[in-house]
Every structure is written in structure tokens, then in C-alpha cells.
Amino acid sequence: MIRMTDIHEAPPEPASIGAEQIEYLEQLARIRLSGEEKERTARDLSKILDYIEMLGELDTEGVDPLSHPVTTEPVFREDKAVNDDRRDAMLRNAPEHKDGCFKVPKTVE
């Protein structure tokens, strides 16, 4: 679990994404990019950040934070269980399975 304080302690991200940042994101997202992909991703992400930065120019004094653009009342689902067991069909999507379970590389505890 993470606390509010942990969030505040995290270093602010630079507006422009460099190679180091891309490697960090690769690790977090568990993906591997080629050299060319890294460069392109860094360029794209920097552009996206610059674009979003424009919002910083607005004066938001006295404006409440908005967490969702839709303001209607939430719709709930009633607590009724329906067992839609389609395990075999679902497991067919997996590269490997065993004993009704998804089979993945050994995880380190």
C-alpha cells in the first residue's frame, strides 16, 4: 500500500522525457523496446507532455478539481451472483495453461 506522503516524496517528472526515463518506464511496464523504438517513444511522450502542459497556462484559481468529466449519478449493479463459467474458452486465449490455471513463468516471492 502506498501513502499520500509517498506520492509527495516522488521526484517530479521532467517535462522532457530522456533515455533514462524511458528505461525506467520499460521496467515498470515490463516491456522491451528497441533502440529506435526508445527514441520514438521518448519523442512522442515529450510531445504529449508539452501539449498537456498548455493546461498549466490556465488560471484555475477557485476551480474545484474534477476527477471525471461525466457528472451524472453513479449507476450501481445489484448484488446478484451469476456464474458465467467459461473457463475453457478463456484459457484458450492463454499461451499456456495447466490444471485449469494460467501458466506463467515462475514468479519470485
Added chain:
Amino acid sequence: MIEYEAVIGLEVHVELSTESKIFCACPTAFGGAPNTHVCAICSGMPGTLPALNREVLRYAIRAGLATNCEITRDGKFDRKNYFYPDLPKAYQISQLYLPVCRNGRIEIGEGKNKKTIGIHEMHIEEDAGKLVHDPEGNCTLVDYNRCGIPLIEIVSKPDFRSADEVTDYLERLKTTLQYIGVSDCKMQEGSMRADINLSVRPVGREELGTRTEMKNMASLKAISRAIEAETKRQISRISAGKPIKQQTRRWDDDKGVSFSMRSKEDAHDYKYFPEPDLLPLRVSDGMIEEIRREIPELREARRARYIKELGLPEYDADILTSSFPLVRIFERTAGICGNAKEASNWIMTDLLKLLKDEQVAPEDMHFPEDSLGKIIRMTSEGVINRSVGRRVLTELFGSDTDPITYVKDNGLAMVSDQSVIETAVDRAIRENEKAVADYLCGNPKSLQFLIGQAMRHLRGKGDPQSVQKILFEHLEKRR
């Protein structure tokens, strides 16, 4: 010699006992073959959308009200991103910025040891799947049945100073949550588990030491042992001038030691952001008041009522109200047999002994709620005698068999046929001349022995009063 104290905080995960999962209609029932309680939503198929189970929000608010929390009026969900096989969506829907409840408290201890433990916050989140190591294939097998089961995480303030305080708090939290019906809190099934944050500091110092975390602890005994061992470990390191590393440790209860877990690099950068697939929550005064009215009589009030209105001894009332499964079975039993004191006696002596012998916690007891009441009623109606009743209880404990059927099928009904009892009494007298002689010389113990012998010939099913009466008459005839 510097004296140290432990500073402990808890994060308790509690599975809510809703019928269906938090964002889909899959059942939450424990067990089930792997991946059979899974649908497109909880397995994270692309293009699916979550729909919040109404009861989850209501249960969380109920838990907050019962622990004196403030309820957040405008809440929302946040997305916690991490990549691990137990999480098919690669994010967990949780609450970071606006948890459903905040600033609660639970009182622990008795008398002058009374103490308030603060609850920092309580938030709603979804459970992850279960990973099982497969030694045969040297791989990991994933079961998503638990994925999407609603949880509340109850984060305490670092107010504990000892293992005893922690177990006291957990017991009380468990009792309260069971009373209000939001969770069964079965630790052995993992529906209540705790993460322990612990640091030590010299007594009197304000500043906190570096803390370690032990995750997913699922037994009170293990929690208590882990806290004691970790406190000792940290104190001995500090005393030896070695630093404490901030790390997650795994407690091995069999070995009685904890190990540092290989820390996943950057494991704490979850890139939280507001969950776009769910609308913000809005909790009205009306909703809070409605939920407040649903909270049943809690332990203290019920205990007082048992003493005052039902006339139970304080000790019995204390034990009976210590766990909601006991409250339920007591009230059901008293209702069926029509005698609260008798119901309490049977539970206090016979049922609790069975639970202890079998090492079963009341919430893990598998025993139909009306069985004990039926057994007591059969004894008070003279269908069976008390010792047969006790035997039926022992034999049916943990079974679904109806006691009335069981008594019938096994011919356990009380023998009150005079001629059958006379035959047994005759035999007891004939075979135990010495005991008869002793009795006639004035040794009352011999009478008990002879009753026992006659009962034995009746295979324990004799009507005790008739046996005693007939035996007495036969013996007196010999004077």
C-alpha cells in the same frame, strides 16, 4: 542500557461477504475449481467495463460507522498500475486520494489498560488472483477466482506498542465486522489478513525509526510471534550499531524467523490516476442514516442485555458475545429450545469444548445453526437423556445430519419401558453382589456404581430417573 519500544501500524485487508464480486456478477464463494468464478470483466478482457456492486459501498460505510469513522461524501476510485501475473488488467481499482472512510477509532484493553487505536482510513479495492508455485513445471499457476472479490483495507495509525495490543485490536475488529455482517473474517480462508509495519525507537523519543513490513499475515498466533521476533531483531541490530533497512520481510512461522524478500525494483511507483471507467461516488446524508439504522446491537450492548434480561452469568455473556457466530448459534438455540440458560449452558460446556478439542474457531464451525437447539429440546422433552444428547452433539459436530433423524435412525431414544429397565437393574444387582452389600451397609457411592452398571446394560439410553427409582426399590427390598 537503552530501553526500546516497538511502534506498529496495521493494514488489515478484509474480504466483504457480498454474494457477487465488486465489478462483475461472478460469485465470491470460497473454493471452486480454479478459474471457474471468472468472467470477461474480472479476467481483464479488453473492452469490458466495471459496474460497482451497490452492497460494496454500503458495507464499507457500515464498517466505517461501526468504527467511528468520518464518511467521505464525494469519493472516487483510482487506478493503481502494476504488472504482475496476479492482476490480469495490470491495474487494481483502489482508492488513494478519497478513501471511503477516515479518522476512526477502536478501543482496546480493559480497565486502566484501556487505549484508543486510531484508524487512519478505510478504502475499497478489488482483490487479486492467487499464484501457486508448480514445482513440477518450475512455473507459476494462476487462479483468478479471487480476482475482483471486494476488499476493504483498514489502515490503522501507528498506535500499537506490543503484539498483545495488535491481537486485541484484531480480535475486536473481527468481532465488530462479524456483528455488522460485512465479513466472515475467516483468517484461515484468507478473508482477513494483515500487513504489519514495525519500527523501534528508544522509549521517549518522538521520531520514528526505519520500518519494515510483513505482508499477508493470516493467523493471530503468527502475527504475535512475528511482531515479537521482528522487534527483537531490530533492537539487536540497532544495539550492535547496524542500520535497519526499509524492506518487506516474509515471516516463516514454522521456522520462527523472517526473511527479507527480494524487492521488486521500483515496486512503489504505481502511477496512480483517477479511474476513468467509474463515476465519482456520492454519498448522501440519507444513505448514511439508512446504513446506520442497519447496524445491529454490538457486543457491549448485547452483553449487557444477556446479563440483565436473560439472567446469564457475566462470564457466560462475555464468552457468548465474543464472536458473532456464537451469538447467532446461541440465539437460534435459545429460540428453538425455549430456554436461554439451558442453551447457554450447553454452549459454554459442550460446544466450546468441542471447538477447543477440534481446534476450530467459531466462525469456521461447520454445524447447522438449529442442530443444538433440536438436541436440547429432545432432552427436555425426554426423547433422549442428557448423556445421549451430549453424544449426539459430539457425533454430529461438523456434519449436516439432522439430530432428530439421527436419533431415530440409530435407535438412541430413551428407554423408559419399565420391564426393560427392570431387567437391566436385575442384572446389575445379580452381577455386583459386593456393591449391593456395600450399599446396604450404608455406602452411597455404591448406588452410583450400580446405576452406571444398569445404564451400561441399557447402552446408555435409560431414563435416568426411572433407572434410579427402580434400582432403589429393588435394593430396599433386600433389606
